[in-house]
Amino acid sequence: MSPIPVEQMPFYLLGLAAVLLLGIEAWRRAAARARAHRDEIEILQTRIETLRDEKWAIAEREERYRDLVRAQGDLILRKDLQGRLTYVNDVFCDTFGRDRTEVIGHPFVPELPEGQRPRMLASFAGLATPPYRIRYDERTLTARGARWIAWEEFAIRDDDGKLIEIQAVGRDVTDRKETEERLAEALQQAKDANRAKSLFLATMSHEIRTPMNGVIGMTKLLLDTKLNPSQRSYAEAVRASGEALLNIINDILDYSKIEAGKVTLDEVSFDPRAVIESVAELLAPRAFDKNLEVVTEISPSVPRSILGDEARIRQILLNLAGNAIKFTVEGGVALRLLRAENGSGGRADLVFEVEDTGIGMDEQAREHIFDEFAQADQSHARRYEGTGLGLAITKRLAGAMGGRVEVESEQGRGSIFRVSMPLRRAIGESDAPFPAPLSGLRAIILNDHPLVGRALARAAEAAGAETHLVSGREALTAALRSAPADIFICPLDGAEGEGAALAAHARTLSPDIGTLLLLRPQDRARLDELTSGENAPFDGYLVRPVRAASLVARMTALRVRGWMPGAGAPETQDYEEGIAEEAAPPPLVAISPLTVLVAEDNEINALLTRTLLEHTGHEVRLARNGLEAVAALEADTDEEIDLVLMDLHMPGMDGFEATARIRGLETPHAHIPVIALTANAMADDRQACLDAGMDDYLSKPVAAEALSETLVRWAGRRSPCGGAPANASGEKANHA
Structure with missing residues (x-):
């Protein structure tokens, strides 16, 4: 290779430099592309790893789903x-x-x-x-x-x-279905049992109420005759006991409603004082048989007329007081009637208390005493019988009337049951103060029994008297020497001995003092020797439990007759003669005499109904069953019979079938008023009678007033029921 000329060397070097620069640039670009490929490879590898993770997660979820589905029992x-x-x-x-x-x-x-x-x-x-x-x-x-x-x-x-x-x-769901079938079967059995119970109660109601109708009705007829005080007292006791038994029957029939919380309440005007005193009198024989005392204490602020369900309140008191007597061995029971402090305006909130000196209860017993079938003594050796339902029913009844029941008790120290009841005063009742007929009179009361003494003292003080309680002969002597007294009250026999001796001792110290004897009903045989004659130790008597009105009346009678110091002894007069001479029950409302067909198979009830009707001038025709009743109407071609009293349960043909036969007659008798006369007392009985073509309903025992109202309501009217057309004067029956 020939050498490069010197003059061309610069150009050669420049070309060489350009080539080097191009090579470096190419290398740089190649390196950049390599780095980019490497980054892409890393991204791809990352994505591949992510996909692998997601695939694994999906596979895991699928496996979990498969396991879930496999494990699923559906x-x-x-x-x-x-x-x-x-x-x-x-x-x-x-x-x-x-x-x-x-x-x-x-x-x-x-x-x-x-x-x-x-x-x-x-x-x-x-x-x-x-x-x-x-x-x-x-x-x-x-x-x-x-x-x-x-x-x-x-x-x-x-x-x-x-x-x-x-x-x-x-x-x-086979197990569930089988359970439902068993429950349905059990429910059907329960319904069948309930129907059987209802049928049993209805049957027993009829069988018991039928003779009770005779007892109560004939006793009322007896009370309309002339009786001496003792006979009247005995007859009143029979009547009161019969009515109490009738109330018990009604309570049994109503128990299913109480269980279901469907209690029917009536609001009528009544005297709460009379209710609590009548309860005490009704339970007194049971208490006296156990040598217990029964007293009533009534606050002067309690109104004499309130609005409420008298029968239910009486039932509550009977339950509480009856329990108190049952669980008391010695001492007594006090029934109190108080007025709550929060009563205002038209309200008269009352508090009924029943206190006893019985066995009492511990804390555990108090917590469960209102439960069904609960008793204070739950041991197998318990001395007191009973179902344990009375207090449970009492609590439910009080709750249904908006009230509440409380109990205070200690083991061995007695109990106090307190019922607070929101009630309203009757129209015309005010808070005006009651008169004080005994004002200025001082009485000494032998506190032989604390319950009796305190109750008498409070009743006398409420009427304005000044009272002084003495515990025995020495205390009596001290009281008479400290201040003169007008009346001395003591029992016939007590802890301090013969009451007659104490009365004689009081007269020795205060010759002009009047003396009153507290007498149990069974001691009436001694009345003549104790209250008759110049030397009789007592000027009068009060039968225990003493009503406040009787106490005030007796003490007032002594004052009116001049039995004050120095006035001389009055003629002895039995206060109960006033009761005996009270007016007889009001007669039936006077209407034109009717001819009444009475279909009744029970001879006593037929006699009672016939007597009630004949006493007011009505003519009575008797039929012993439904067949005879239909025959009597068919034979009555002159249409003399005005009305039919139809018993429901009779042999041969009952009242329902007989009524259907009457309504199918082709004579005007098809529209004769037919009044159901039955001892049944179930809630649906009235409607059943109306549905059967009867026009009204009378429940046995038949009261003279109810019978009178029914006769007045239907006299001269025709029934809208029947196949034959009613006459022009027929009116539509009032089934309300």
Whole structure:
């Protein structure tokens, strides 16, 4: 190679430099491309790793889903548009004993017991409308026999909302179905038992109330005759006991309503004082048999007329006071009537208290005493019998009337049951102060029994008297020597000995003092020797438990007759003669005499009804059963019979059938008023009578007032029931 001339060397070097520069640039670009490829490779490798992770996660989720489906106890299947199975889970295969390969691609309808129609859908017909799913139970034949399957079918849609498959999920609910069947069977048995109980109660009600009708009704007739005070007292006791038994029967019939919380309450005007005193008198014989005292204490602020359910309040008091007597061995029971401090305006919130000196209760017993079948003594050796339902019923009744029941008690120290009752004063009742007829009178009371002494003192003080309690002869002597007294009150026999001796001692110290004897009903035989004659130790007597009105009346009578110091002894007069001479029960309302056909199979009840009617001038015709009643109307061609009193339960033909026969007569008697006369007292009895074509309802025992009102209401009227047309004067019956 020839050397490069010197003059060309610069150009040569420049070319060489340019070549070097081009090579360096090419290398740089190649290096950049290499780096870019390397980065792309790293990104691809990262993406590949991510895809591998996602694939693994998807595989893991799929495996978890498969495990979940395999572990699922429900049957799962899917069907395509032609009803062919596209998927079934293992539970499906195990349940029906089929292999997956046998069923996929084929239609499926479960095999059912004979006589059942399949309900599983073979198309989308039932899933085309909201909520796009259906549920039903179906009894299906499986590899384990007939089983109840609860199916739920719903539509599967693609992203465009197009229906593509049906999915069905079934759950074996055989155990639930069997339980439901057993519960349904038990419920039916309970309903049957309840119907049997209702029938039993209705039957027993009729069988018991029928003779009770005779007892109470004939006793009322007896009370309308002339009786001496003792006879009247005995007859009143029979009447009160009969009515109490009747109330018990009514309570038993009403117990199912109490259990269900459906207690029917009446609001009538009544005197709460009379209620609490009558309860004490009713329970007094039971208390006296146990040598217990029963007293009543009534606050002067209690109004004499309030609005409420008198029968329910009486039932509450009977339960509480009866329990108190049962669980008291010595001492007594006090029934108190107080007025709550928060009563204002037209309200007269009252508090009824029943205090006893009985066995008491510990804290555990107090917590459960109002539970059903609970008693303070729950041991097997308990001395006190009873069902333990009384207090539970009491609490429910009080709650139904908006009240509440509380108890205070200590073991061995007695109990106080307190019932707070929100009530309203009757119209016209005010808070005006009560008169004080005993104002200025001083009485000494032997506190032989603290319950009795305190109760008498409070009653006398409420009427304006000044009272002084003494514990015995020495205290009586000191009281009479310290200040003169007008009246001395003591029991016949007490801890301080013969009451007559104490009365004589009081007269020795204060010759002009009046003396009153506290007498138990069974001691009436000694009245003549104790209150009659010039030397009789007592000027009068009060029967225990003493009513406040009787105490005030007796003390007032002594004052009015001048039995004050220095006035001389008055003639002895039995205060109870005033009671004996009270007006007889008001007669039936006077209406024109009617001819009444009485269909009654019980001779005593027939006699009672006949007597009530004949006493007011009505003519009575008797029929012993429904057949005779229908025959009597058919024979009454002159239409003399104006009204029929129809007993419901009679032999041969009962009152319902007889009424139907009467309504089918082709004579005007088809529209004769028929009044149901029955001892039944169930809630539906009245409506049943009206539905049977009767016009009104009288429940036995028949009260003279109720019978009078019924006769007045139907005299001269015709019944709208019956096949024959009513006459022009017929009126529509008032079934209200």
